[in-house]
Amino acid sequence: MASSRPLLRTARQLATTKILLPVSLFPRHVSTTSSPPSPPPPPGSNGTPPPPKKLKPLTQEQKDFLSSALRVNQAGELAATLIYTAQTPPILRREPHLKPLMKHMYDQEADHLRVFNSLIAKHRVRPTALYPLWSVLATGLGWSTAVMGKEAAMACTEAVETEIGGHYNAQIRELLKMVTEWEAEGYDVSDEFTELISTLRRIRDEELEHLDHAVEHDAQKAEPHWLLTGIIRAGCRGAIWVSERV
Numbered sequence: 001m002a003s004s005r006p007l008l009r010t011a012r013q014l015a016t017t018k019i020l021l022p023v024s025l026f027p028r029h030v031s032t033t034s035s036p037p038s039p040p041p042p043p044g045s046n047g048t049p050p051p052p053k054k055l056k057p058l059t060q061e062q063k064d065f066l067s068s069a070l071r072v073n074q075a076g077e078l079a080a081t082l083i084y085t086a087q088t089p090p091i092l093r094r095e096p097h098l099k100p101l102m103k104h105m106y107d108q109e110a111d112h113l114r115v116f117n118s119l120i121a122k123h124r125v126r127p128t129a130l131y132p133l134w135s136v137l138a139t140g141l142g143w144s145t146a147v148m149g150k151e152a153a154m155a156c157t158e159a160v161e162t163e164i165g166g167h168y169n170a171q172i173r174e175l176l177k178m179v180t181e182w183e184a185e186g187y188d189v190s191d192e193f194t195e196l197i198s199t200l201r202r203i204r205d206e207e208l209e210h211l212d213h214a215v216e217h218d219a220q221k222a223e224p225h226w227l228l229t230g231i232i233r234a235g236c237r238g239a240i241w242v243s244e245r246v
């Protein structure tokens, strides 16, 4: 896990850096004549470049939604990397054969965190002010479930990913609703926005893959499964609610 240190340091630097610039999400979601020239048309076309996209500026409500989505996603992915970092040593002491699985899930979480670190920096979104609190809680959750045993650690992943999968699905639904409205009004959708939706879908699918791995590795044999997953899921919902706002 030594490789996680530079990443976590970067995340903590972001957390402690006061990025309080005005939100300027997707500023290019408007038609502009100063965009870079289009690439030449493919051979065989009629030689005229495609017309510039007709894009509708985001409303303040849409900007606020996107800011809070990026903020909570970044906080959640930081928590996920910390949970796996804390879980891995106690689990591998008893179950060394799980090393490839733990590494695979950690590596995907580290990639998710990189994605949202870069998006919040690009769009000048303020990170959650509760970074230090989430960091302590996530590390504590990962460590305590891992010392309870593999089943409890996997139940933790099952609970977290159930909530996170639903959370990403709700965001994707909201973005698709915006796309539907723009298209109904005759506007185009920016490549950046389309890319954001496909990034969220990829990450959602990877979180649900973690959920499947956890169930395959006896998450539901944790004792008492209903209590453990109930508490963790409620904690996740609370953390999401707060991070969207603070």
Ligand SMILES: [Fe+2]
Binding pocket: 077, 080, 108, 109, 112, 203, 207
């Ligand atoms: Fe993730």
Ligand SMILES: [Fe+2]
Binding pocket: 080, 109, 161, 206, 207, 210
């Ligand atoms: Fe995950």
